[in-house]
Amino acid sequence: MLGIFCSSCDPPDSLRGGASPPQRRQGEHVADRSDPERAETEEHGILDEERVDTSGIFLGGSTAQVDVTLPVPADDDDAIDEDFDETTGRGRIAANLGAPVHTDTAEAEIIEDVDDTAVHTTDIDDTDTHDADIEDAVEDALEDAVAAHESEPAAPASRIAVPVAQPVRAVEPSPVAFDVTLASKRLGELEVSREGADVLTADRLLDPHHVAKVEPEGFWQSALYRASGTLINVGDSKKARERKELSKRIAAPLTGGARFVPVLSRKGGVGKTTVTTLLGMALADARDDRVVAVDANPDRGTLAERIARTSGKTIRDLVRIKDDVVGYNDLSTIVARDETRLDVLASDADPRVSEAFGDDDYRAAAEVAAHYYSVVLTDTGTGIVHSVMSATLERADSLVVVAGLSIDEARLASETLTWLETNGYGERVRNAVVVLNTTRPGSPLVRADEVEAHFRTRVRSVIRMPYDSHIASGAAIGFHEINPATREAARQLAAAVVESLRVPATV
Known part of the structure; x- marks a missing residue:
């Protein structure tokens, strides 16, 4: 082992004022200390x-x-x-x-x-x-x-002798600085600054100074917009705003699976099939999802005759191939589609064959329709006790009851509501929509306001359907060709039905 000393440094305290102690050679012993x-x-x-x-x-x-x-x-x-x-x-x-x-x-x-x-x-x-x-x-x-x-051989590892010139003083090592930045990130916080494609919206990217403004609807609103060189836009007229608001109500999204809405009537000739057609056209014209109207009349139904296009197939054909339907293309060969994108599933034209159509057949057809449509309208037969009514009511999410503006037609419609309430459908009655259909020209013989007030005490809403000569002729209905008042009433009916499906009544 080594000892190294400095000749110019001060001697240790133990050597100051005296002579240097004699050096000891290897093997010599130190005298006994006190x-x-x-x-x-x-x-x-x-x-x-x-x-x-x-x-x-x-x-x-x-x-x-x-x-x-x-x-x-x-x-x-x-x-x-x-x-x-x-x-x-x-x-x-x-x-x-x-x-x-x-x-x-x-x-x-x-x-x-x-x-x-x-x-x-x-x-x-x-x-x-x-x-x-x-x-x-x-x-x-x-x-x-x-x-x-x-x-020389190495000293034993178990003994280490360290000669020093002064009493040992602790020498702290110089701290070593490491430039290391530690950061922890939780799950979901990685790459926070990274944006997805969903943030690239038109509102964010398009320069409003270069986007062409939509011309307002209305006579003087549109004239002012054009005269000012598209600089002055006072907005749509009141009528246009109401129409757009109504379209928004009809197009409201429906969560969950398909919704079934049967159209009922106790008396024939009140326009049940016509109301089903108008309701379906109004829904299909304003909504983005699919809407189908099913003719479930056990007698010969005429729903398919109310649209301009026919497929030649009936609900019987759908029941026959129900196990082979794997996509909408298979279904589209059976249904007929209107210009408003309303699909119609016709009933059998031969009364002798249609008499065999019952609850099981309707359930099979409804099961297939539920996979491909958001709203399924059902044009039921006259009365409420026929062979298909039981299966129709058990899948109903809302009801539409059609009544005429006469004393007997109003009574039959009111009795229909009573029968439904006494047979376990009271909640659906409170959420139902009653349509007062005018089937004859001129003023009705009864006071329509009193009839409407009566039904408002029992159901969710009441819609009046005005007389339309185009519809009364029995020809195919063109939704954009009928009277504006009739089309507006059909849209009001569609909005009321959608609201009944979205927010059931609590009264």
């Missing part, structure tokens, strides 16, 4: 059993030698390895001296001893002007120590 000295020696971990001769290394000046031996339990040879981290020690010394860390264990022990002594020597006097001489001396001593170590 008890205080022994206690102090043992306190610093210095034992008397073994000594290391450092007289061979002398750089000049006064020297002082302190022997330090780390205590090691006799029964544990690996304790020094547990208490002393060789790699960490070399790393700290190399960090202070700026020397690379050596991986050779034997050579590292010598370098560690020399470097530690050099550190303590330079700490004696921080203001010493001979730092350069000390560094040269350390390098020379290091070379001599390495050469001596190569010719």
Whole structure:
């Protein structure tokens, strides 16, 4: 082991004012110390059993030698390895001296001893002007120590003697700064600044100064807009705003599966099939989803005759191929489609065949229709006790009851509501819509206001359908060719039905 001292540095306190203690050669023993000295020696971990001769290394000046031996339990040879981290020690010394860390264990022990002594020597006097001489001396001593170590066996790993020139003073390693930025991100917060395609909307991307404004509806509103060079836009007229608001009510989304709405009547000739056709056209014209009207009249129905296009197929054909329908294309070959995109499923034209159409057939057809349509209208037969009525009512989400403006027709419609209430359909009656259909021209013989007031006490809403000569002729109905008042009434009926499906009545 090595001891390195500075000749120009102040001698240690133990040597000031006296002569240098005689040097001991290997094998010599130290005289007995007094008890205080022994206690102090043992306190610093210095034992008397073994000594290391450092007289061979002398750089000049006064020297002082302190022997330090780390205590090691006799029964544990690996304790020094547990208490002393060789790699960490070399790393700290190399960090202070700026020397690379050596991986050779034997050579590292010598370098560690020399470097530690050099550190303590330079700490004696921080203001010493001979730092350069000390560094040269350390390098020379290091070379001599390495050469001596190569010719001598390594010291036992369990005992390490470190000669120093001063009492050991702790030297804290210089802190090593690492420029590492740690950040934690929760699930869903990764790449917060990244935008999806759904944010690229027209409102965000289009420059309003270059977007052509929609011309307002209305005579003078449109004239002012054009005269000002599209600079003045006062908005639509009141009538146009009401029409657009009504279209919005009809097109309101319906959540869930298909909704079934049967159209009922206790008396024939009140316009039940006509009301079904107008309601279906108004819904299909304003909505984006599919709407179908099913003719479930056990007698010969005429629903398919109220539209201009026919397919030649009937509901019987659908029941026959119901297990083979795998898509809308299979269904489209059976239904007939109107210009408003209303699909119609016709009944059998032969009364002798149609008499066999019953509840099971309707359920099979309704099951297929429920997969491809959002609204299913059912034109039932006259009365409420025929063979298909039971299956029709059990799937009903809302009801439309058609009444005429006569005393007997009004009574029959009111009795129909009573029958439904007494047979377990009271909630559907409160949510139903009654249509007062005018089938004859001129003023009705009864007071329509009184009839309307009566039904308003029992159902959700009441709609009046005016007389239309085009409809009364029995020809195919063109929705955009009928009287505007009739078309408006049909749209009001469609809005009332959609609202009954969206928000059921609570009264």
